[in-house]
Amino acid sequence: MGRTSDANERLMDAALDLIWEESYGAITIDDICKRADVKKGSFYYFFDSKSDLAVAALERMWLQESKPKMDNMFSPSVEPLTRITNYLHSMYEFQAELKRKHGKTLGCPVMSVGSETCTCAEETAIGTKIRELFTRKRRYYESAIRDALAEGSIEPGDPAEKATALAGLIEGILTQARILNNPEILRSLPELALRIVGAKSLATAPTTKS
Amino acid sequence: MGRTSDANERLMDAALDLIWEESYGAITIDDICKRADVKKGSFYYFFDSKSDLAVAALERMWLQESKPKMDNMFSPSVEPLTRITNYLHSMYEFQAELKRKHGKTLGCPVMSVGSETCTCAEETAIGTKIRELFTRKRRYYESAIRDALAEGSIEPGDPAEKATALAGLIEGILTQARILNNPEILRSLPELALRIVGAKSLATAPTTKS
DNA sequence: GGTTGACTAGACTAAACGGTCAACTATTCG
DNA sequence: CGAATAGTTGACCGTTTAGTCTAGTCAACC
Numbered sequence A, B: 001m002g003r004t005s006d007a008n009e010r011l012m013d014a015a016l017d018l019i020w021e022e023s024y025g026a027i028t029i030d031d032i033c034k035r036a037d038v039k040k041g042s043f044y045y046f047f048d049s050k051s052d053l054a055v056a057a058l059e060r061m062w063l064q065e066s067k068p069k070m071d072n073m074f075s076p077s078v079e080p081l082t083r084i085t086n087y088l089h090s091m092y093e094f095q096a097e098l099k100r101k102h103g104k105t106l107g108c109p110v111m112s113v114g115s116e117t118c119t120c121a122e123e124t125a126i127g128t129k130i131r132e133l134f135t136r137k138r139r140y141y142e143s144a145i146r147d148a149l150a151e152g153s154i155e156p157g158d159p160a161e162k163a164t165a166l167a168g169l170i171e172g173i174l175t176q177a178r179i180l181n182n183p184e185i186l187r188s189l190p191e192l193a194l195r196i197v198g199a200k201s202l203a204t205a206p207t208t209k210s
Numbered sequence C: 001g002g003t004t005g006a007c008t009a010g011a012c013t014a015a016a017c018g019g020t021c022a023a024c025t026a027t028t029c030g
Numbered sequence D: 001c002g003a004a005t006a007g008t009t010g011a012c013c014g015t016t017t018a019g020t021c022t023a024g025t026c027a028a029c030c
Helices: A008-023 A030-035 A039-047 A051-071 A082-104 A109-117 A121-150 A161-179 A183-197 B009-021 B031-038 B038-047 B049-071 B079-100 B109-117 B121-151 B157-179 B183-197
Strands: none
Touching: A008 A030, A008 A039, A008 A051, A008 A109, A008 B009, A030 A039, A051 A082, A051 A109, A051 A121, A082 A121, A082 A183, A109 A121, A109 A161, A109 B109, A109 B157, A121 A161, A121 B157, A161 A183, A161 B109, A161 B121, A161 B157, A161 B183, A183 B109, A183 B183, B009 B031, B009 B038, B009 B049, B009 B109, B031 B038, B031 B049, B031 B079, B049 B079, B049 B109, B049 B121, B079 B121, B079 B157, B079 B183, B109 B121, B109 B157, B121 B157, B157 B183
16 A cells, blocks of 8 residues: 555666766765655665665666576577677677767676775675676576587686686776777677687677678 | 975875775775875865876876886787786786785776776866876787787787787776686686687796696 | 555755865975 | 975865655555
8 A cells, every 4th residue: 555656766777877877986866866856755765875776776777687688698599609799799789879879888887886896895785786796697608608618619618717707808898998988899899709718610690790 | 495295196195095995986085185194285285186186196106017017027028928928927916915915806996997987077087097098008918919910929810909809808807806806817817818819829838837 | 535554855964075275384595 | 594485284164965854745445
C-alpha cells in the first residue's frame, strides 16, 4: 500500500549519467537530485549517501545493460574468438555513437569510478562492487578463451591470466579514448585483442566494412 | 632579493602524493596545505587554484622523475624491444615497492587524473597537460618500435598505432593493478607488450628470475 | 471514506569549502 | 641602516555541501 514511485530509478539513472559525463568525485548529491528532478528529502528516503546510490546505480547498470548485452554477444552459439571481436566492435560503435550524440567519448564508468575510489579507505562499498563487476565481465572473456583453447584457435596458456590481460587492454584503450575524446582508437581493439590472447589467425570477422 | 621559499615545491609534492593516494576530486586545497604544512595564504601566493597546482605538479613529476627514468630506460644503446621489457619490469618493481611501503598499488596518476578530469569542461588546463604527458611517453614507445621495425624484430605495421596500443595496454593493466590493489598483475606486462607490438620472438630478457 | 503506509517538500543546520586580505616577517641589496 | 622585495600568517567572508527533520501529500486497500 501507499503510493509508488520511480524516483529511486530516476536517481540511479541521473547518477550514472553524471558520473559518466563528469566523474564520481566531481558531482554532488544536489547535482544528482537536480538532474533527476527529485528533492533531497526523497533522496535520503531511498539512499543513505552518494556512495550508497553509486553502488545501486552500478548494479542496476549491470543488470539492465551490460549483462543482457554480454549474454547475447558471448553466446556459445558463436565462435569463441568471434564473440570477443564482435563484442569489441560493438563497443566501438557504442562509443562512436556517444561521441556523435554528446560530443564526448565517455569510456567505461566502472573503470573511471574504480580508479577514483578504490584506494580510498572510506569508499569500500564502491570498491567491492567495482571489483565484483570486473570479475563478472572477466568471466565472459575467460569462458570464450577456454573455448578457443579447446578449439585450438589460440596458443596455450592460463585462461584466467589471458582474460585479465584482455580486460586490462580493453579498459586501457577505452580510457585512452575517453581522455583523448577519440573513439577511433577503439577500431583496432578487435585485432589487438586477438594478439593478446595469442590467436593463431588474426582475421577479425565483421571488420570487412572498414 | 626578498626571502626565498620551497613552499611551492612542498605544495606540488603534497598534491601529487594525495592525488596518487586518493584522487584529484577527493582532495581539497585545505588537505594539500595541511600535508605540505603551508598556510592557505601562501597557497594562493603561488597558485591560482587546485587545477593550476595540479598542472604544475604533473609537469614537475615529469621533469624530475619520469623523463630521467625514461631517458635511461629507452637509451638507444639498448636493444629496442629490451627497452620496452626492461621499462615494464622496472614498473612492476616500482609498484610492488609502493605496495610494500604504503600498502597500496597506486598505478599511474596521469591516467587516474586524466580519466577523472578530461571530460569536464572546466578543467581544460589539466586535460591539455595530461594529453601532453601522454604524448611525451608515447614518443619513447614509438621510437623503440620504429627501431625494432628497422631491425626486423617485430611484424610490420604503423609505429604510431602500435605505440598507442602499447600505451593503452600498459595504462590498462596499471589501472587494474590499482583497482585490485595487486601489483602482481604487472608481472605479465613485458610479455604482453611484446605480443601487442607484434614481436617475432617472445623472449623477455631479464625475466629469468621469475 | 477513513486509515495506513509510501513518498515528497523544502526549510534548516553545521561543517567544509574556495578564496581574499591586510598586517606582518624575513632576506637581500645599496 | 633602510628600503625594497619575497614570502607568511591567520582571521575572515560568502557559498556550497551533506545530512536532518517536520509537516504534508498521495495512492491503495479495507
